[in-house]
Amino acid sequence: MDFSAGIFLQVLVDGIVLGFMYALIALGYTMVYGVLEFINFAHSEIFVIGAFVGAEILLGLESSGALAVLPPALVVLALILAGMLVSGLAAVGLERAAYRPLRGAPRLVPLISAIGASFFLQDFVRLVESLWRNTFYLNYPTLDVLDVNLSLGGAVDVPLKSMLVIGTALAMLLCLYLFVNKTKLGTAIRAVAQDPDAAALMGIPVNRIISLTFFVGGAMGGAAGVLFGLHYSLINPYSGFGPGLKAFTAAVLGGIGNIPGAVLGGLVLGLMEAFAASYLAILTDGAFGAEYKDVFAFAVLIAILIFRPKGLLGEKVREDGA
Amino acid sequence: MKNLFVTAGLAGYIGLTSFLVYSFPRSVSAFLLFEASLLFIYYAPVAHAAKLSFAAIVLIVLMPLLGSIEGYYLEVAVQIGIFAALALGLNIVVGFVGLLNLGFVAFYAIGAYLWAIFGSHQANAFIPGGYFPLAPGWFFVFLPLAVAVGAGTGVLLGLPVLRLRGDYLAIVTLGFAEVVRALVNNLDKPVNLTNGPRGITPIERPPLFFQPLLEFLGFHPDPAAVYPVYFYFLVLTLLLIIIFVTRRLENSPIGRAWKAVREDEIAAVAMGIPVVRMKLLAFAVGASFAAAIGVLFAAKQGFINPESFTFMESIGVLAMVILGGMGSIPGAILGATIVTILNLQLLKGLSLWLNALRQSGTILAIPLLGNFDLSQIPAQFEPAKYERMVFGLILILMMIFRPQGFLPPRQGGSTELTTGGSTKLTTGGEK
Numbered sequence: 001m002d003f004s005a006g007i008f009l010q011v012l013v014d015g016i017v018l019g020f021m022y023a024l025i026a027l028g029y030t031m032v033y034g035v036l037e038f039i040n041f042a043h044s045e046i047f048v049i050g051a052f053v054g055a056e057i058l059l060g061l062e063s064s065g066a067l068a069v070l071p072p073a074l075v076v077l078a079l080i081l082a083g084m085l086v087s088g089l090a091a092v093g094l095e096r097a098a099y100r101p102l103r104g105a106p107r108l109v110p111l112i113s114a115i116g117a118s119f120f121l122q123d124f125v126r127l128v129e130s131l132w133r134n135t136f137y138l139n140y141p142t143l144d145v146l147d148v149n150l151s152l153g154g155a156v157d158v159p160l161k162s163m164l165v166i167g168t169a170l171a172m173l174l175c176l177y178l179f180v181n182k183t184k185l186g187t188a189i190r191a192v193a194q195d196p197d198a199a200a201l202m203g204i205p206v207n208r209i210i211s212l213t214f215f216v217g218g219a220m221g222g223a224a225g226v227l228f229g230l231h232y233s234l235i236n237p238y239s240g241f242g243p244g245l246k247a248f249t250a251a252v253l254g255g256i257g258n259i260p261g262a263v264l265g266g267l268v269l270g271l272m273e274a275f276a277a278s279y280l281a282i283l284t285d286g287a288f289g290a291e292y293k294d295v296f297a298f299a300v301l302i303a304i305l306i307f308r309p310k311g312l313l314g315e316k317v318r319e320d321g322a
Numbered sequence: 323m324k325n326l327f328v329t330a331g332l333a334g335y336i337g338l339t340s341f342l343v344y345s346f347p348r349s350v351s352a353f354l355l356f357e358a359s360l361l362f363i364y365y366a367p368v369a370h371a372a373k374l375s376f377a378a379i380v381l382i383v384l385m386p387l388l389g390s391i392e393g394y395y396l397e398v399a400v401q402i403g404i405f406a407a408l409a410l411g412l413n414i415v416v417g418f419v420g421l422l423n424l425g426f427v428a429f430y431a432i433g434a435y436l437w438a439i440f441g442s443h444q445a446n447a448f449i450p451g452g453y454f455p456l457a458p459g460w461f462f463v464f465l466p467l468a469v470a471v472g473a474g475t476g477v478l479l480g481l482p483v484l485r486l487r488g489d490y491l492a493i494v495t496l497g498f499a500e501v502v503r504a505l506v507n508n509l510d511k512p513v514n515l516t517n518g519p520r521g522i523t524p525i526e527r528p529p530l531f532f533q534p535l536l537e538f539l540g541f542h543p544d545p546a547a548v549y550p551v552y553f554y555f556l557v558l559t560l561l562l563i564i565i566f567v568t569r570r571l572e573n574s575p576i577g578r579a580w581k582a583v584r585e586d587e588i589a590a591v592a593m594g595i596p597v598v599r600m601k602l603l604a605f606a607v608g609a610s611f612a613a614a615i616g617v618l619f620a621a622k623q624g625f626i627n628p629e630s631f632t633f634m635e636s637i638g639v640l641a642m643v644i645l646g647g648m649g650s651i652p653g654a655i656l657g658a659t660i661v662t663i664l665n666l667q668l669l670k671g672l673s674l675w676l677n678a679l680r681q682s683g684t685i686l687a688i689p690l691l692g693n694f695d696l697s698q699i700p701a702q703f704e705p706a707k708y709e710r711m712v713f714g715l716i717l718i719l720m721m722i723f724r725p726q727g728f729l730p731p732r733q734g735g736s737t738e739l740t741t742g743g744s745t746k747l748t749t750g751g752e753k
Contacts, residue, residue: 034362038489039456039489039492041492095719098722101722102721102722103727107487107488107489108422108488108489108723109721110721111422111488111489112640112644112717112721113718113721113722114424115424115637115640115714115717116641116713116714116715116716116717116718116721117714117717117718118632118714119637119710119711119714119717120710120711120715120718121712121714122710122711122714123708123710123714124711125709126707126708127703127708127711129563130700130704131700132702133700133701134701134702134703135702136702151572166726235725241633245493245496245497245500248493249497250403250491252493264715282631285510286512287511288512290506291504291507291508292504292508293498294503294504295504295505296498298497298498298500298501298504299501301493301494301497302483302494302497302498303483303491305483305486305490305494306482306483306485306486309486309487310724
């Protein structure tokens with residue numbers, strides 16, 4: 001390991017990929033926090049469900065032989081859409097079952113329920129996979145085309161799968177931006193986030209908008225899950241905990257409730273993590289290595305919450321604010 | 323007259339269930355019925371002294387006796403005791419003050435590692451001279467030391483984070499626990515403090531200081547048989563001390579200040595309660611309980627590694643507190659008992675039963691659905707591993723259907739988190 005420019009660029013690309021992954025997950029946390037002022041702790045499991053849906057479809061296609069015939073672009077698109085749909089629906093169901101009965105309860109009550117839901121879903125995925133495949137550690141079948149390296153000049157090679165993550169994330173973020181800012185439903189979401197009571201008085205069906213928010217946030221998480229699987233291959237029902245916690249950190253870092261903030265926070269955190277993983281060992285003469293990158297992320301979270309709880313871009317403050 | 327009946331009934335029940343456990347040493351139900359006697363004692367309308375003597379008979383005489391017949395029960399009782407102590411510690415933070423601490427297990431880990439490092443060869447790795455392991459007698463020095471270190475770390479964590487809002491505080495404590503675990507996992511270099519993921523073993527057990535007395539009385543027991551009973555009494559003593567301290571605190575100005583902070587922080591400030599200091603104190607007290615019981619845990623296990631101190635443990639303890647009822651001392655103990663037994667007995671029992679079914683190779687015929695070959699049950703499907711699902715279900719169901727828990731605190735009733743009445747929950751909430 002050294003400080004050469006090639007490695008620097010490689011780490012930069014890794015950090016950006018990781019950052020967009022966190023950004024996509026962070027959107028789920030931040031949107032739900034925006035409308036309900038509550039941390040959807042089980043969002044990391046919604047992400048994992050997306051990853052498992054992708055894996056199951058790919059494994060199904062592989063065993064039926066269709067994987068070799070179908071065009072890879074179509075397969076990837078189908079995977080992402082399926083992951084989004086299932087995860088979105090799972091998030092809506094989760095809200096119905098575990099959060100809606102607690103609407104209006106003191107803050108910590110739905111949070112505790114969300115933690116319960118997170119644990120329940122982890123083992124639920126494990127249960128389903130154990131009964132169905134007799135294992136719950138799944139390996140994404142490789143799509144050869146994703147491992148093709150694109151040369152960015154010099155010694156820097158970027159595999160197509162990294163480009164896929166970045167491209168998909170950018171496309172989805174653009175869609176989300178347009179949806180939230182330019183459509184009627186998006187306006188309704190913003191109205192509910194600003195003041196649910198006034199929104200209800202204006203004839204906005206608040207409950208349906210909340211479900212919609214969960215669906216959109218869940219779908220983003222599901223897409224992130226599929227991308228995670230395609231990029232890192234190995235998944236298990238507990239894979240969500242780390243990325244989930246970091247994505248939450250990203251959301252807080254950018255300013256929770258703030259959609260551009262989630263993206264910024266994700267990128268900053270992803271880059272910091274990638275650089276910490278690569279350079280910590282060099283900077284400390286090998287005393288502390290990549291294994292401390294998680295400590296690093298949590299330290300950032302704690303520091304941000306203590307020194308700038310509003311996050312980098314500032315928290316969206318509600319009219320009747322607390 | 324009525325009292326006499328109740329007393330006789332209790333005595334009869336205890337006698338009967340002990341006999342059942344004695345006659346059916348493998349039966350879980352018998353053991354559960356026996357355990358339930360403590361609950362009946364707690365609720366029975368008899369004099370305080372009678373309750374105490376019944377509880378003493380059950381805990382000090384019957385439990386060790388039955389445990390010496392079937393050692394497994396003693397093991398379960400020790401586990402319940404450890405978790406009950408943890409739940410009582412968390413109960414102070416979550417139940418009395420209303421702060422959600424998701425990283426409680428970190429303090430437990432700190433206590434456990436404190437004794438593990440110095441009560442084994444581990445400390446030789448960074449303190450030259452070969453003084454370690456310390457003599458077993460140091461165990462009793464490390465218990466109060468752990469209390470101090472636990473309280474210190476509790477304050478250190480609390481100082482910066484207590485200004486945060488409830489849900490942020492929860493996440494920060496979770497992050498803190500993950501940092502502690504990552505440190506424990508990785509501090510085998512540059513200096514080998516914790517031996518990393520391989521864990522530390524063997525750890526010294528506490529000294530058998532009563533050995534001379536036993537020998538003087540003419541007993542020459544096998545240490546292997548003495549230690550389980552010894553640990554049982556150690557855990558019991560520690561638990562009783564913790565219960566005593568908690569009760570005294572609860573009924574003191576401090577306890578009332580804690581509840582005032584929980585009910586309405588702004589009003590508490592207005593009444594002159596030093597809110598931050600009160601919260602810090604709660605963090606410190608809870609953490610010190612956890613650290614002390616951690617020392618005992620390390621000594622009992624003889625082996626610890628970071629795997630014993632995961633996020634799941636924190637949530638398990640939280641589930642215990644919530645099941646029993648936040649802010650309730652008997653509730654925390656009941657919660658610890660139920661959750662431990664669910665995990666240790668029910669889930670494991672299901673696993674064994676499934677294994678037996680698998681091996682029997684029976685073919686189950688269900689009308690309309692066809693035949694199922696039971697030997698085909700996937701081997702990876704092990705109910706014993708589904709602790710998270712149990713914890714998760716407890717948390718969700720309790721929050722929706724009974725947020726005040728099964729044994730809610732008796733007086734001082736309505737609390738923000740533990741209110742039973744749905745009216746309070748729907749109107750009192752912040753949007």
